[in-house]
Amino acid sequence: MTVATPQVSNLPSQYNPFETEPKWQSFWEEQGFYVADPRAPGDPFSMVLPPPNVTGNLHMGHAFAFTLPDVVTRYKRMRGYNVLWVPGTDHASIAVHTILENQLRQEGKSRFDLGREAFLERAWAWKEQSQGIIKGQLRRLGLSLDWSRDRFTMDEGLNRAVIEAFVRLHEAGLIYRGEYLVNWCPATQSAVSDIELDDKEVKGHLWHFRYPLAADPDHYLVVATTRPETMLGDTAVAVNPSDERYKHLIGQQIKLPIKDRLIPIIGDEYVDASFGSGCVKITPAHDPNDFEIGQRHHLPMINILNKDGTLNENGDPFTGLDRFVARQKVVQWFEAHGLLEKVEDYTHTVPHSDRGGVPIEPLLSIQWFCDVSGMAARCLEEEYRNNSPRFVPERWTKVYTGWLEKLRPWCISRQLWWGHQIPAWYPVIEGQIPGDPQAFVVARHEQEALVKAREKFGPEVEAVQQDPDVLDTWFSSGLWPFSTLGWPDDTEDLKRYYPNSLMSTGFDIIFFWVARMTMMGSQFTGQIPFKDVYINGLVRDEHGAKMSKSKGNGIDPLELLDKYGTDALRYALVKEVVGAGQDIRLAYDRKTGESASVEAARNFANKIWNASRFVLMNLEGQTPAQLGSPSPEQLELVDRWILSRLHSCTAQVIEELEAYGLGEGARLLYSLIWDDFCDWYIELVKPRLRGEDVTSKRTAQQVLATALESILKLLHPWMPHITEEIWQILTQAQQTTSISVQAYPEPDFAWVNPTLEREFALVIQTISSLRNLRAEAGLKPSQSITAILLTTDSTEQRILTEARAYIQELTKAESLEITGSLASEPKQVAAGVVGTIQVLMPLAGLVDVEALRAKLQKDIAKIEKEAQGIRSRLENPHFISRANPEVVQTHREQLAELDAQITLLKSRLQKLG
Structure with missing residues (x-):
């Protein structure tokens, strides 16, 4: 591709990112600068992009989270590393299901009306549409991804990896099928993982019920519950065995109201005798803690719910009613029979299905599980012994190890159609599938399954039928660092780029994704899949609040990209980071759609453009290479100063980048470029460029060219487009190469002079x-x-x-x-102080001092009057109590600004004497 780059003679007076940025994005990709070659020299540096879900547009969190590692990637590439950054997207089973089922609901249909095959056709069409949008947005962000290796979690290669992993885990006895308690979403009618839960604070009630003793119905135990309908599935009442009030009742029975079923009173240390009445109803089929108590005491498990959230036959006499309607009926029954002790208002946290939007139900269900205890133990050992992986910031290590220490078996099956279908097969004998839940084989494909089924169940097996469930999305995501490199095959990419060098992701999925990747990596490769884990913070809104769809306070990155350009948004986001992993606040005016933070970054880009334009117009068409390096003996004071600043700043920036101090590096360069280079060095060499001293002029040109090229390279990881544009013009590269593959500047400490x-x-x-x-x-x-x-x-x-x-x-x-x-003090003088230096400017003959004094006094009086008016309002309690808080805050800010102006003007007046 040949790119039309402006020449110095017709360089535009203003930088236009909307022409420049797409030009270079296409150029980088078409020229293959970011395509990795495992046979190329250089130490490997590899990353995989956290795959966005194919559910629509990227949000501001994506823009922030993806720009941070791109800064690192570009830096490492320029440092001579053999860099691979793999892009990709995730199929997001439940999220896509929810989108499609909402679409179908608007059409008056359900997925069952379409059937599995037609529904999957629709899902693949949605994926193509959404994936196309996401790829366009990733390219728009200027990310230096190797698009030749673009992956999707359900593409052929990754699907093969998922099946292979499942088969190997099953063969190792780590995947099994059984009936256990899971999080159940009645809206999507699927099991959901903990990551798919959204804890919401709900104002409800705590009902206290009387359960009569079987031997003495006039006496009863009082139990409290927030879910009255579940009492229909109670199989015991538990008390603490050391509770003097009840321990004599352990072993007796009570008569469960409504059902007239006898259930035992049991003793269990789990019960907190000081909470409530000290008696706890036990419903093993509908509560995870009760499930464990039921296991310990061998209690029956009675499921009262259908998968759509209505009551089944075990919920008689309320069979068929929705769970919340049944709740009201149960309370009414207890009240009518004199067994409702009391009702308390009660605010508590209720887990909701993130996608279904309804409260989940702990439900007994036949599911597929993975025993991760051994994997977790290996990961803990690696962390404790070798600090692997290394978390940045380090404080997130405790979160990671904390999750690993309390892991339970992982429910990996989902009752959905979009996803990796579980590679388990049931034998078909005489047209029927046996009812035994353990009558299955696990195989890589149908032909292998049929052979295995006949070996296991006999030659009468006519065919095999695959399990309809799909795997939890996190199962395939857990393989991402090595499945994207070709595993299970021993590919060149896998040998060269695994383990990954860096995983950059958010703190909210340390367990749900990071821990699962480390467990899967240790299981299948014997290695932790990445060396470092950089945990990025959140992008908060202008008030410091977390952005969310429900709050409606999100900021569309496309809006800011369209207004200010990519480099401005990238730089603004990263520059705000104060310390690795910290949240940032993005200034944004929702009325105008303007962002002060991004506007400041755009102004920075314009400053760079204008300074570069000045330099280019004064190099007389020569490149840095043609001008050569400046001779030390020809350097003037300001030359030696800017070269010292350049090399000392280079050392600091490299130090920050090596420690993932990306925001700190951005701010160092801002000061070097805006303050030192633009505002001071360029201004101070202008007379030499206009002068007749040929040697001095050429030295100035050499220093300008050298400094500018170094600055462009230093800044490139943060602002890749404008630096590419200027560098191409400066070096007259003729589009045969890119700044992104040039060597990153190295500090030469011979030039560094702290004293200077x-x-x-x-x-x-x-x-x-x-x-x-x-x-x-x-x-x-x-x-x-x-x-x-x-x-x-x-x-x-x-x-x-x-x-x-x-x-x-x-x-x-x-x-x-x-x-x-x-010899004598000037009578009228303006004065300042710098260190121990008195800076004096005699005013005689320059200004009419009396007129200036009068003007200052008039200005002070005017502003003091305005300030007093605002102060009076703020001191009025009626105004404070009645005015909008935002108006009050605006008044306070105006008063502070006016007071600052008064102080400044009085200082000027005092200096006049």
């Missing part, structure tokens, strides 16, 4: 002080001044003397006196 940097900082402060005095006096830019720098410190005198020309140039000081004493 400290001394030049004094010069800068002095110039700034004189500029402020000019502004306070209201001087025109063309007016010249007389300046006096008074200091008794010989070192300061030397520094100022060496920089005399710079001070005079940037302050329009026609006369500059640097002295240790004054």
Whole structure:
């Protein structure tokens, strides 16, 4: 691809990201700069993109979470690593099911009306549409992904890996089928994982019921519950065996109301004698804690619910009623029979299905489970012994190990159609499938399953039928770091790039994804699948609140990309990170759609463009290579200063990048580029570029070219598009290469001079002080001044003397006196202080001091009057109590700003004497 890059002679006066960014995105991909070659030299650095769900557009969290590792990836590529960053998307079983079933509901249909095959056709069509949108957005973010290796969790290769993993785990005795308690979503009619739960605070009731003793119906035990309908499935009442009130009743029975069923009173240490009445109803089929108690005491498990949330035959006399209707009926029955002790208002947390949006039910169900205890133990050992993986920030290690220490068997089956269908097969004999839940074989495909079934069940097996359930999405996601590299085959990619170097993801899925990847990796490869785990924070809204669909406070990244460009959004997001893993707050005005943070980053891009344009127009068509390196003996003070700043900043930026200090690195470069290079160095070399000293001019050109190219390379990982555009023009590369594959700058400490940097900082402060005095006096830019720098410190005198020309140039000081004493004090003078230096600007002949004093006094009086009006309102309790809090806050901010203006003006007035 040939890219039309502007030449210096017709370089646009303004940077246009909307033309530049798509041009280079296409160029990078078509030229294959990011396609990894396992046979190429360089130490490997590999990552896999956390695969977005194929459920629609990316959100601001994606933009933030994906930009961070792209900064690292681009940096590592420029450092000479053999880099692979694999893109991909996730099929997201429940999420896609929910979207499609909502669509069907609007059409008056269900998935069962379509049938499995037609539903899956619709799901694949949705995937193609959504995946196309997501890929476009990932490209729009300028991510340096190897699109030749793009993967989808249900593509042919990854599906093969999933089946192989399932078969191996089953052969190892780690996958089994059985009836256990699971999280059940009545809306989607599927088991759901813990990650698919959304805990919501609900204002409900705590009902206290009387359960009569079988031997003495006039006496009863009181039990409390938030779910009255489940009492129909009670199989015991438990008390603490050391509770003096009840321990004599252990072993007796009570008569379960409504059902007239006798159930035992049992003793179990789980019961907290100090909570409530000290008696707990036990419903093993509908509560995880009760399930464990039921296992310990060999209690029957009575399921009262159908899969749609209605009561089954065991819920008689309320069979067929919705669970919440049945709840009301049970309460009414207890009240009518004088067995309702009391009702309390009760606020508690109820887990809801994230996708179904309804409260989940713990439900006994025949499901597929994976015993992960051995895998978890190996991962814990790796973490404790070798700190593997290494978490950044380190505090997340405890979260990771905490989850691993309390793992239970993982329910891996889902009653859905979209996903990896479980590779288990049931024998068909005389047209029927045996009712035995253990009558199955596990195989890689149907032909293998038929052979296995006939070996296991006899030659009368006519055919095999595959289990209709699909695997939990996290099963395939757990294989992602190595399935994307070709596992189970021993591919070149797998040998070269595994384990991955880095996994960058959010803290909310440390257990649900990170831990499952480490467990699967240790099981199938014998290695933890990545060396480092960078945990990114959240993008919070302008008020610091977490963004969510329910709150409606999300910010569409496409809106900001369209307004400000990709580089501006990327830089704004990363620059806000203060410490690895910290949340960021993105300034945003919802009325105008403007973001101060991103606008500031766009201004930074414009500053870089304008400075580069100036440099390019003063290099007389020469490239940095043609100009060559500056000769040390020809360097002037300001040249040595900017080269010292450049190399010391380079060392600091590299140090931060190696420690994942991405925000810190961004801020270091902002200061170097905006302050040191643009505002000071360029301004100070302008006279040399206009002057007749050929040697001085060429040295200035060499330093400008050298510094600019280094700055572009340093900044490239954060702002890849504008740096590519300018670098191509600067180097006249002719589009045969890219800045993204150039060597990252290395610091040459021979150029670093901390003493010079400290001394030049004094010069800068002095110039700034004189500029402020000019502004306070209201001087025109063309007016010249007389300046006096008074200091008794010989070192300061030397520094100022060496920089005399710079001070005079940037302050329009026609006369500059640097002295240790004054023969006489000027009568009218504007004064400032820098260190021990008195900065003096005589005003005689420059301004009408009396008129200036009068103007300042008038301005002060006007602002004080305005401030007093606002202060009076804020001191009025009626205003505070009645006004909108936002209005009150706005008034406080206005008053603070006015007070600051008054202080500044009074300071100026005082300086006039």
